[in-house]
Amino acid sequence: MAQKAGLQVDEAALIRAAQGGDQDAFEQLVRAYDQSVLRLAMNLLRSPEDAHDVYQEAFLRVFRNLNNFRFDCSFHTWLYRIVTNLCLDQLRKRKVRKEEPSVVVTSEGVRDRLDSVTEEGADGDPQRRLMSGELRRKVKEVLGGLTPRERMVFELRHYQGLRLRKIGEMLGTTEEAAKNCLFRATQKMRSALGDFV
Numbered sequence: 001m002a003q004k005a006g007l008q009v010d011e012a013a014l015i016r017a018a019q020g021g022d023q024d025a026f027e028q029l030v031r032a033y034d035q036s037v038l039r040l041a042m043n044l045l046r047s048p049e050d051a052h053d054v055y056q057e058a059f060l061r062v063f064r065n066l067n068n069f070r071f072d073c074s075f076h077t078w079l080y081r082i083v084t085n086l087c088l089d090q091l092r093k094r095k096v097r098k099e100e101p102s103v104v105v106t107s108e109g110v111r112d113r114l115d116s117v118t119e120e121g122a123d124g125d126p127q128r129r130l131m132s133g134e135l136r137r138k139v140k141e142v143l144g145g146l147t148p149r150e151r152m153v154f155e156l157r158h159y160q161g162l163r164l165r166k167i168g169e170m171l172g173t174t175e176e177a178a179k180n181c182l183f184r185a186t187q188k189m190r191s192a193l194g195d196f197v
Contacts, residue, residue: 011075019067026066030059033076037083043159044087044152046140054086061086073169080170084152088171091148135193142192150185153178 011032017025037058041051061082069078143151152171156162162170168178 012071015066015069015071015075019069026063029062029075033079034059037079040080040083040160041087044084044155045090050090054083054090057086058083077166077169081172084156084170085172088148088152091151095148138193139189142189145192146185146188150181150188153181154185154189157182 011029014025014029014032018029034055038051038055041054041058042048045051045054058079062079069075143154146154149171153167156167156170157164164178164182165175167182168175171178
């Protein structure tokens with residue numbers, strides 16, 4: 001526990017130094033969070049290109065707004081709030097421009113990109129592989145039909161394993177609002193996946 005407190009103190013010192021213009025301190029903050037930010041963006045957006053765009057924009061915003069950070073929440077929460085808001089914006093844009101279809105036409109003919117995604121453990125059983133592929137496509141379809149906020153809360157809870165209180169903080173809302181949003185998303189998911197579950 002003392003080690004965690006020491007990490008907090010070191011992080012606070014790094015933040016203050018970066019706020020004072022210390023470029024090395026800012027780079028240390030980026031290195032401390034870069035992989036988790038990229039992983040979060042990738043998990044929420046499911047697109048390497050979009051995830052890298054969000055990653056770059058998030059740290060650019062941190063750099064521009066670090067002097068506004070007042071230590072009233074953890075740096076982690078503040079940073080993740082920036083990332084989740086950027087991801088929400090990206091998901092909203094997708095709704096407007098429609099996501100790329102999973103089925104594409106290539107020189108070898110029509111191909112479903114989801115078929116190239118392998119799943120551990122399903123390889124030995126063709127029936128299981130077929131069901132797994134169908135389920136994966138259906139989940140993706142249902143996630144695409146959720147509102148951006150519902151999708152964000154659902155994925156943060158179920159794919160990132162975050163607690164509702166933390167999700168509420170990250171989205172700038174209450175734990176109860178996050179819980180209600182998760183409930184709506186889960187109901188939609190259950191309704192749509194009725195044949196699979």
